[in-house]
Amino acid sequence: MREETRHVPRRSWTRGGGGRLRRRPLDGARRVRRREAERVLGPRAGREARGLGAGPRRLRADAHLGGGGSADLRAPARARRGLGARRVKYLAEYRQREAVETLARALRRRVTRPWVVMEVCGGQTHSIVRYGVDQLLPPELELVHGPGCPVCVTPLETIDRAHAIAAEPDVVFCSYGDMLRVPGSRGDLLAHKARGADVRVVLSPLDALSIAAENPGRRVVFFAIGFETTAPANAQALLTAKRRGLDNFFALVSHVRVPPALTAILATEDNRVQAFLGPGHVCTVMGTGEYEPIAERHRVPIVITGFEPVDLLEGLLATVEQLESGRSEVEIQYRRAVTRGGNAKARELLAQVFVTCDRKWRGIGKIPQSGLELSPEYRRYDAERELSVTAIETAESPECFSGQVLCGLKKPLDCPAFGRACTPEHPLGATMVSSEGACAAYYAYGRHLPRVAE
Ligand code: SF4
DSSP states (O other): OOOOOOOOOSSOEEEOGGGOEEEOOOOHHHHHHHHHHHHHHOTTOOHHHHOSSSOOOOOOOOTTOOOSOOGGGOOOHHHHTTTTTSOOOOGGGGGOHHHHHHHHHHHHHHOOSOEEEEEEEHHHHHHHHHHTGGGGSOTTEEEEEEEEOHHHHSOHHHHHHHHHHHTSTTEEEEEOGGGTTOOBTTBOHHHHHHTTOEEEEOSSHHHHHHHHHHOTTSEEEEEEEESTTTHHHHHHHHHHHHHHTOTTEEEEEEEEOHHHHHHHHHHSTTOOOOEEEEEHHHHHHHOSGGGHHHHHHHTOOEEEEOSSHHHHHHHHHHHHHHHHHTOOOEEESOTTTOOTTOOHHHHHHHHHHEEEEEEEETTTEEEEEEEEEEOGGGGGGBHHHHTTOTTOOOOOOTTOOHHHHHTTSOOGGGOTTBTTTBOSSSOOSHHHHSTTSHHHHHHHTTTTSOOOOO
């Protein structure tokens, strides 16, 4: 017999003294969690009172996390209450209204002339637009949006090559979910799946390896895109495929590297960028050493920055301090994740499987030494060669100037197609195809809508 399930409220009412209803006390585990939250955040640490966003989420209780960044990058003392003064355990602490406002005031005091700063990562762009960080800045300080969105910069012909591979009858095509809706010339991967292609969403390249092991008679192709952040896991999958002798596993590789892209942006004739908020997650893997020659040669401050409002404003404050005082150094705001040396094990994996190569970036074009391709030892796993799709070339829409958006020369609202011919449902170009693209972020958070009178 099927057992009946019943909704049991986590916390319910009970009748107390005098017959009055009162809340049943929290169970032991919840009581411990509440006490811990109050110890860290204070007794009135309600989500609504603390956070900027609608519902900041707790990540995990990381006992090792220190707070507030390095001494020279820390928020002013009042903003640090709740950061450096206590052990940081909660994501919400990086969204605290008081800290954000204090940092914004400090920035307004420090800026004396116009500066243009580029945030490199798509995750940073998304956060800036989502929380309106750019709207808190003094008018002299302009933020432009960089090329650090992996889905956006994957060339259109690579998308078409992926679709051609997926359409092969003996292929199982494995991809992360964010590539499924990226349109190529003949629809997206979901459309190909509807036409009969075996397209599967995986959460890790190791899932694709398992599919290859379970289907020895079929060719299993993993779509390996992204920056230095995702490349080590893909390298590990290829190492494992080699060790296990999985000859039916292949990778369609379109990895890109950040430092050559920054150099290319600085070398453009009409470059406006004077400083960078550097890529926090990429530097978690790669460290900061590659950025030092760029800062020195081009005399640009590079502050490796996290992704929350307090991170971004701390990063901007450190950047402005450098700009105003004529310094151009690499600094780390995102100290809870980034060290100068990065992750040595991950870098070792990359060196075993990949070599650098010239790579085309969607909207920008070819950037020397900006990509990773399979080393000669691993070239037999190259899906483009195995399935003979290297001849496919595709032109971008002539209406789209996403390349100029990605280089900081234009903003999404400068584009006549934005929100009209080009929307997230029908993207014309790179920066609208992914939620981390600047055009998609502007659209998602209503930057195209008329402002209601205040
Ligand atoms: S709005 Fe669309 S067409 Fe315009 S730059 Fe952005 S992606 Fe390109």
